[in-house]
Amino acid sequence: MIIETVLCQRCKKIDAVLCSRKEYFCPVCFEKFVSLKQRKQMMSDNYFQDIFKVIYGDKLRSVEEASTMNRESRVLVPLSFGSSSLLTLDILHGILKEQFTVHRGTVGFTLDAVTCCRYQEMGEVRRRLHKLRDRYSDSGVEIKFHLIDLDKAFETCNDHIRIVLNDSTFSSRYVALERLQKVSMSDVLKECGGKSAQEDLVTAFTDRIVKDFAQRGNYKAILWGHSMTRLADEVISLVVKGRGAQIADTLNTSDFDESFGGEFKPLYPLRDVLLSEVDALCHLKGLAPLLYKYAPNYSLLLVRPSEADKITPKPKYLPKNMTINGLARKYFDDIEDNYSNVISTVVRTGAKLAPPTCEVDNAPNCTLCRSMIYKDAPGWLQSITENLGHPIEDDADFQLYEAWSKSQLGEVHADYIELTGDFQRRGDDALLCYGCITTVLSSSTKSLVWINSDKQDALDDISRYILTDEED
């Protein structure tokens, strides 16, 4: 097949390699196009400007003070080895390298990356971390890589609780587990109803670890890799999961994250870049071999890269048992080529949302996901649910009831009644948001083990599980 060459529409000198938003780009101009969008977000307000720019001694501050400020501008990138977080890190590394050269050895910020993964993924992830470290090794600037084993962190945290949901009042109680009782993340997930609920729990835990890590490490900003497409699927998934109240807080980059000590702000530097653009640039920058558990979309490239053959083609029909996030991602993936304006509209509309008015006293945090609770979800659920079963009237009813009681379902139910009674006597109230109530409801025992979020030191020991780049 002969492909007609097209000149890049920006520099008008080099052959174009891809077409995005109806414009042809060469590799150099495309990288500039994307990294300018990232830099624009990073300079979006004074707080972030102060973090990223190189500060010099002047009338206001001494040389020592300036150098301390530069050093204390600590930035954290949660690195999942999807295309977006990988690219975010790579562009940030590029900025550091540029500052190092232009400002003769001085840089404006310190860059760390943290990867959280399940125990069984550690080997693959560690291999990629080493490759990434090698990639940056002769650039003169240092990036610290941290690796956290989610299973270990969960298992060894100090305070586990069991939460039980009352299925007629929808209120919850919790009891602290014995300290010596070992609970693994896999056990918790096994108890959980479906894939969506499992994904939700892993996300809630990862989110918590990353933010906890940021707070303990005195980071000033967490730079999430989310592309515009990924943010759109987050917005829609939150709505579908009944977590719409969290949208405003999730997209808020102007305020400090109060639920974690209020010392850092989140930022989404790639929020103006489409996922297919991120994927294309990852390929052009040679980052594609580092991707993990992620199938990039090369639809923008004019010549299909050889590595694209290794990607399993996306199924034509919806696979069964997809998670809500998976479905939303597939939807936006499908429309990205022709209807990218829908994606930016979803993100822009989401960003305009304000948090709902709080109808609960003292605005508590959810015991499970830690997001703010604005409404009395149990009260609302009670008002729309009929919970009382039909009374037993005759022998036939009675026989059916007897048979059910002796069945596995009946036995699980009897255990459940015993558990709720016990927790009513000795437990404490747990407050759950609507989304987490549905997560707990989906488990067969209507209960699950989690970490006590009231105890700030629950994850104290986590530093033991951080592998820095000195370790091989």
Ligand SMILES: [Zn+2]
């Ligand atoms: Zn060009």
Ligand SMILES: [Zn+2]
């Ligand atoms: Zn929750």
